[in-house]
Every structure is written in C-alpha cells, then in structure tokens.
Amino acid sequence: MARIPTEKELRELYLNKKQSLSEIANTLGFKTHKIIYWMDKYKISRRVRSEANYIKANPNGEPFCIKKRLTRDEVKLKYLALGLYWGEGNKASNHSVRVTNSDPGVINQFVLFLKTIYRVDVNRIFFYLQTFKDNDMKTAKEYWSKKLVIDIECIKSGAPIRSMGKGTYKKICKYGVMTVAFNNTHLKAYISNQLGKLGLLR
Numbered sequence: 001m002a003r004i005p006t007e008k009e010l011r012e013l014y015l016n017k018k019q020s021l022s023e024i025a026n027t028l029g030f031k032t033h034k035i036i037y038w039m040d041k042y043k044i045s046r047r048v049r050s051e052a053n054y055i056k057a058n059p060n061g062e063p064f065c066i067k068k069r070l071t072r073d074e075v076k077l078k079y080l081a082l083g084l085y086w087g088e089g090n091k092a093s094n095h096s097v098r099v100t101n102s103d104p105g106v107i108n109q110f111v112l113f114l115k116t117i118y119r120v121d122v123n124r125i126f127f128y129l130q131t132f133k134d135n136d137m138k139t140a141k142e143y144w145s146k147k148l149v150i151d152i153e154c155i156k157s158g159a160p161i162r163s164m165g166k167g168t169y170k171k172i173c174k175y176g177v178m179t180v181a182f183n184n185t186h187l188k189a190y191i192s193n194q195l196g197k198l199g200l201l202r
Contacts, residue, residue, distance in 0.1 A: 005030060007042040014044060018055045021046075054185060063121040064114075064187050074116060081113030085191065086200045097188050098181035102173050104147035107180050111148070120182050129157040131176035143175040 005028050013019045013027060021039075025032040039046060047055070070078065084106060085091075089099045099110045114120045127150065131140050137157065145152040157176075 005035065005038050007038075007044070010035070010039055010042060010044055014039070020052065020056065050185075058184075062186065063124055063184060064182075065119045066190070067117055067119060070117070077109070077113055078117050081110050081117070082191070082194060082198065082200075084110055084113075086195055091192070091195075093188070095185045095188060096181050096183045097191055098179055100177055100179040102175070102177045104144065104178070107178050108148060110180055114180075114182055118187060120184075120187070124182060124184075126179075126181040126183065127155045128179040128181070129155050129176050130179070131157060131160045132163045132173060133160045134163050135160060135174070135176050140175040144178055148178075 005024075009028065010024065013024045014021075019027065021035050022032050024030075025035045028035070036046075067074070084101075085097070085099055088101050088106065090096065097114075099107065101107055111125065114125060115122060127144075127148070129140060129144060131137055137160065141152050141155050141157070144150075144155055
C-alpha cells in the first residue's frame with residue numbers, strides 16, 4: 001500500500017515550518033495535488049494568497065521584533081515618531097512605513113524609532129532622495145550621507161524634478177527631500193493600529 005502523508009507531517013511543515021504546498025511536496029516526495037488532497041482531507045486550512053506571498057518574501061520570519069518593555073526615553077521616542085509618521089508619513093500605502101522630509105533630524109529620529117522600538121532588519125531600511133533641478137545631486141547625496149551616517153551608496157535617487165517655488169523653498173530644499181521607508185505589511189498594519197488607538201486614524 002502506497003504511503004500517505006500524515007496529518008502530523010503536514011501540520012508541522014505547513015503550519016510550523018511555513019513551507020509552501022510545492023515545498024511540502026518536494027520534502028515528502030509527493031505531487032502537489034496530492035498534498036492539496038490530503039490537506040483538505042485533514043481539514044487543514046490553507047493560507048490566503050497574501051499571507052503565502054508574505055511568507056515567501058520573509059522566509060526567515062518577521063524582519064522586525066517589537067520591543068515590549070520601553071525605557072522612559074524610548075516611550076518619548078515612540079510617541080514622537082508616531083507623531084512624525086502621522087504628520088509626515090505616507091499612510092495610503094498598505095505595505096510601506098515611510099516618512100518624507102527635508103530635515104535630517106526628522107529622518108534620523110524616525111530611523112532610530114525603527115531600529116530601537118521595532119528592531120527592524122537594518123538592511124531593509126530604504127533611503128530615497130528626491131532632488132530638484134536647482135540642486136546638485138552629488139552635493140545633496142554627500143550631505144545626506146553625512147547627516148544620516150550612512151554609506152552614500154545606500155541612497156537611491158531618481159531624475160531631478162522642476163523647482164517648486166522661490167524664497168524659503170530654496171533654503172529648505174537645498175539638498176532635496178529624503179524618504180526613509182521600511183516595506184512590510186505586518187509592521188504597517190501594527191503602526192496603523194497604534195495610531196488608531198491614539199485616535200489619529202479614522
């Protein structure tokens with residue numbers, strides 16, 4: 001009699017080890033449609049596509065770890081950064097936590113927030129510089145690299161756009177506008193929930 005995958009095997013691989021159906025099939029030596037058949041037979045609910053895609057994009061688990069016990073200074077940092085995100089962040093995106101500003105101090109505080117409170121994978125923090133036609137790209141990148149204490153190669157940029165006005169604009173945006181982002185749907189949902197609890201999102 002041909003061997004069949006046991007319920008214990010499938011639950012361990014699918015629910016605990018987060019393997020995909022095709023990965024389970026390869027592990028156990030079955031065709032994928034057989035795995036699907038026995039999953040249904042054992043009443044093991046399958047992940048929705050968005051969750052499956054998330055696990056595929058994060059094979060080593062969550063790229064962040066929320067710090068539960070905060071010092072007094074960390075509590076201040078948390079609420080300062082949540083305020084910055086509420087005021088300066090992109091809240092329309094469902095997958096990205098990002099803040100845009102021309103002040104390096106604002107960007108540095110938000111990066112510190114991501115690293116300290118959510119202990120994110122620093123290799124997945126993304127920096128994007130938007131310059132204007134009256135900015136010097138090389139000078140702007142060197143400025144932000146020094147202010148943020150990051151390698152200049154970490155700063156991505158696109159084509160400069162036309163200047164937005166005169167007067168104080170030129171002083172404020174002398175070195176362009178920086179966006180710092182951490183792309184993760186779970187962290188985005190968590191932070192949105194935090195803002196909701198504070199009555200800042202409706």
